[in-house]
Amino acid sequence: MAEALVIKGLSKRFGGLRAVQDVSFTVQENETVALIGPNGAGKTTSFHLITGFHRPDSGSVLAFGHEIVGLKPHDVCALGLARTFQVAKPFGAMTVLANVMTGAFLRDRHIAAARNKALEAIEFVGLSVKEQTPAKDLTTIDQRRLEMARALATQPKILLLDEVMAGLNPAEIDQAVALVKKLSASGLTIVIVEHVMRAIMAVARHIVVLDHGQKIAEGAPKEIVENPEVIRAYLGSYVHPPAQGDAHA
C-alpha cells in the first residue's frame, strides 16, 4: 500500500497558544484514519494546516510524495485533497446542483462537463431528489451530504471530513456511516475528525488521538479504546465501543 499522506512535525501557535505541537502521522492509500480528541485538541487546526488554510510554523505534509505546505487551498485541492468544513457554508440561495458545480469547476471549465460531474457527486451522496432545492432549505443531514458532494465534485484522492456527524440523530448517523464507507469503497483515502465514537469505530482502520495539540496515541481502534491515556484525556468511562454509545452526546 502506498503512503497517501505523510505528516511530519506539524506545529502551529496562535500567540502563546500551541494549537498543534509536533504532530506526525501517516495515512496509507485507501485507508480511513480518524483524528479524535477533546474540544480544542487541535483537530480542525490540523485540517487547516494540511489543506493550506493556515500555514504551519514548522513541519511537512507530503501528499502522494509532493510537499504541500505553503500551497494555497485551491492548489492543494487541485492536487487531490478535498475537505468539508465543521461549520458548513453553502451558498444558501443557490440550489444543491449549483453549489456542487462550484466544486466541479475546479477541474471542468465547461458548464456541461461540470454539471455532469456535479450530478454524479449528488447521486453518489443520495441527494438527487433535492438537486434543485436551495441549500438553505436542506435538513442537517442533507447539508452534510451537500458538503460531501461539493468536495467529491473536485475529484479528490484524499477526503478530509470535519465532524460530518455532528448534530445528527442515531438513524442519520447510521446513514452518514454508510456514506463514509461507500466513499472508502470507491477508493478514496479518508481522514475524519469526529466525536461520535460509534461512527469512528465503524469506519476507521487507524485512529490518531490529539490532546492539547499533541499526539498522545495512535493505533487500531481496539487498542485506542483500551489505552489508559486516551481514556483519561478523552473517552472517560467509554470502553466498550458498540454497547456504550458515543463519547459525546
Ligand SMILES: Nc1ncnc2c1ncn2[C@@H]1O[C@H](COP(=O)(O)OP(=O)(O)OP(=O)(O)O)[C@@H](O)[C@H]1O
Ligand atoms: N484562528 C485561531 N486563532 C486563535 N486561536 C485559535 C484559532 N483557531 C483555533 N484556535 C485555538 O486552537 C486550539 C485548537 O483548536 P481546534 O479548533 O483545532 O480544536 P479541535 O480539536 O478541532 O476542537 P473541537 O473538537 O472543539 O472542534 C483551541 O484552543 C482554539 O481555541
